[in-house]
Amino acid sequence: MLALLLAAGMGTRLRPITDTVPKCLVPIHGRPLLDYWLELLFESNSIDRVIINTHYLHKQVDAHIAASRWRARIDLVYEPELLGTGGTLKANQALYGSNDVLVAHADNLTDFDVDDLVAAHQNRPRSAAMTMLAFRTDAPQTCGILELNAEGLVKAFHEKVEDPPGNLANAAVYIVTPEIVAAAEAVPRAFVDLSTEVIPNFVGRICAVETDGYHRDIGNLESLQRAHEEFPAPPV
Template sequence: MRALLLAAGMGTRLRPITDTIPKCLVPIHGKPLLDYWLESLFSGNAIERAVINTHYLASVVEDHVALSPWRSRIDLVFEPELLGTGGTLVANRERLGEGPVLVAHADNLTDFDVAGFAAFHAARPATAAMSMLAFRTDAPRTCGILELDGQGLVQAFHEKVENPPGNLANAAVYIVEPEMIDFAAKLGKPFVDLSTEVIPHFIGRIAVMETPGYHRDIGNPESLARAHAEFRPGEGA
């Protein structure tokens, strides 16, 4: 399986840190966030190769990846104009191969089990076109909260609502089948948002795996501070 790491964001809520450091390279315990991702993806056999899209401070990301022990398994793709999560998938479909693709927002700090997620997807219900990682959030009003049926398939999303029905949240880590990339391509436009324009079409066909490990969006100073206080590398699932 191949992976798409979305790393092009500007990280405006983390300024002034991100004035000179791309969000994907913000350090946690002295280690850039992207390095946690690369180690997680490539330390096992689940992911053979990854595409990383860049935009903001792209040269800084390029220089960092050039020194990575995983550099021979990484394809960097610069986006002069952002394409959105779905648009990036479509634009890189040849690089990503013909099978399922793991798609992840590289601005989250997580220690989920990549191989376990791949195995979960392989054993998903036959009707499911996507597997979604989920986590228990301590701030449900700021997340996309999921409602599942008895098979663990998504029946509804509650995106950043005042009184969400629970705390099981979308972790923005997916394994998508080619059918979903085909759907995004048929929209016929360069910018496509996966979460608003593609995923809603597949409600009832998204299998959910909950991670028991650590997961946090480090997109604002408070979350970044909490990640430094809470995260202990190697103690997750």
């Protein structure tokens, strides 16, 4: 399976760090966030290649990947103008064709089990068009909170509401089928947001899989500091 890492964002909430460093290369314990993702994906048994979209400070990402031990298995796709998460998914459809693809927001620090997620996707209810990683958040008011039915399918989203009905959140890691890609392609413009323009149309057909590992959006300075405090440093 291919994985599409969404890494083109400007990281404005992480300034001043991201004034000179792209968000995907922001270090945690001295190691760029992108390298945690590449290790997670390539050390699984499920991911063959990784596509990474770039935009802001893209030459730094290019240079980093050129020096990576995984460079032969990575495709970099530069976006002169940001396409949005759904726009990137449809713009690169030729790379994965009619196959399912793992799509992940690379501004999260996580250690979920990739093989378990892929296995859950392969064994999802027949009506499900995609599989979504879910996690328990300590800040449910800032996340997209999920309500599930008895089959583990998402029956409702509560996006950053004052009093959400729980703390099971969308982890922004998906395995999507060609039906999801086709829905993104049906939007008649280049920029498409996956979370607001595509995914809501599939409520009742999204299989949620909860991770028992670590998962945190490091999109602001406070979250980045918490990641430094909580996430174990890699071995020297």
